[in-house]
Amino acid sequence: MSEMSREDLLDVVRRVWEQRDPVPDELVARMQAAAALAASDVDLELMELVERATSLAGARGATAYTLRFVYGDTDLLLRIAVEGEVSRVDGWIVPPQPMTVHAIRTAPNGREDSVVSDVGDSGRFVLVDLPVGQLQLRLEPRDHSRVAIATPAFEI
Amino acid sequence: MGVREPVGRTTGAAAVPASGAPPGAAPRHGGTDEPWAQAADRFARWSDGDPAALDDLVRLMTPVLWHVVRAYRLPADVAEDVIQASWLALVRRRDAIRDPAAVGGWLTTTARREAWRVHASRERATPVEDQHLAPRLPRQTSAETEVVAHEQRRALWDAVDALPPRCQRLLRVVAFTNRPDYAQLAADLGMPVGSIGPTRGRCLAKLRVALIEAGEC
Structure with a gap:
């Protein structure tokens, strides 16, 4: 050869x-x-943060704060309670519309994962046991003709 | 227009001419421009608004990125993080890639830089643990031809194993990338850029000798 x-x-x-x-x-x-x-x-419409209020709940360093995001006629209110390393997010979409919420977390190494929650007729959703860090919420209307919207990434 | 990579420059001295595969050689990664041309085509289709083309691009290039990143001896989960970060970077910075022909080089260079960065920080943080690659031999059958094929494969593995680690890494990266960015590769390997070409030549010569000794050519 x-x-x-x-x-x-x-x-x-x-x-x-x-x-x-x-x-x-x-x-x-x-x-x-x-x-x-x-x-x-990349194709998302970004919501705008219009309000942020912090209320210290006091006990053992637990904090809670509210964020309000707006895109067009859609309002998103978030109440975030952080205790130690985990947090809970209570969300409220006004006016209520059938949606899926993806909570996208970015770990320090750049790895992403997401938690999905359905928005009920009341417009409410809950995300529990989220580790603290960068978080972005993406709201996908079940009516696919409507555009998906997302919050900017925020720290919890 | 040639493939341009995002960092560094291929110097004239170290430039590799594009090589056509010899007749009969399988048209595989690196050996020919074909996968890179396919990557360019898929990237262009995706940029034009075809979401399925992104899937196709990921399917085509992920195996290439795997071998490039694993050349840095990263554990599988870390390698996967590096590959994912490369894909996210591509998606988010797609506007930075003006020429679709550059996408293959852009991806492999991005992955290699990140692999090198992670590799270097791990070496600082922990003593080098030599990642043992468990040999994955196919199940043997009793057929004699299988045994012969098995022995041949073993001989090829041994020949590659016998190379110095730096040669193994360099040849693995070169084998799976079309035209690696020599300036960056030199920095990663701690070598002067002008010595990459000669080193690659010496590594290939060592491999050739090992294969001849093993009776493989």
């Missing part, structure tokens, strides 16, 4: 690594989901 060319040798390198350190199952699917989620963010 004639001497292997550079390309032949690199082909050996590729084959060896493809065999001994193969791409994990589902990695592609997970990356597709992450990319699609990020891409949907």
Whole structure:
């Protein structure tokens, strides 16, 4: 056999690594989901923070505050209660409309994950046991002709 | 227009000419421009508003990114974080990529920079733990041909294993990327940029000798 060319040798390198350190199952699917989620963010309409009020609840450093975001005719009120490392978010959308709320958390390493909550007829939703850190809420109307909106990322 | 990568520059001295695959070689990553051309096409379609093209682009390039990032000996979960960060960066900074032909190089360079950064910070934080890659051999059958194929595969693995770690990393990155950014690669490997080309040549020569000794060519 004639001497292997550079390309032949690199082909050996590729084959060896493809065999001994193969791409994990589902990695592609997970990356597709992450990319699609990020891409949907890009097309979001951003709500504006119009009000922020802090009330110290006192006991053992627990705090609570409210945020109000507006986009067009839609108002989003959030009451955030932080106790230690976890927080609870009570949300209220006015006027009420059928929506899904995605709470997207960004960990310090840049990894994202999301918690989903449905908005009932009352316009209310609850997110519990959220770790403190960066959070963004994305509101997706179940009526797909309506645009999805999102809050800016905020710290809890 | 050639592929431009987001950081650094390929210097004239170290520039690699685009190489056509030899006749009969599988049209695989790195060896030809084909996956990069496909990536460019998918990126262009996505930019034009086809969301499915992003899925296709992720499917095409994630395996390439896996091998590039794992060349830095990061554990699987850390490697996955690096790959995900690269995809998020692409989505969020897509406007920065003016020429779709650059997308393959942009992605692999972004992933490699982040892999290097994480690798370096881990080395500082903890003693180097040599990540043992458990050999994953296919199930053996009793057929003699299988045994022969198995032994050949083993010989190829051993030949790659026998390379110095720096050679292993350099060749893995080069094998899976089309035209790696030599300036950045040199910085990552702690080598002068002008020595990347010669080092790659020496690494390939070592591999060739190891394969000849193993009777593989």
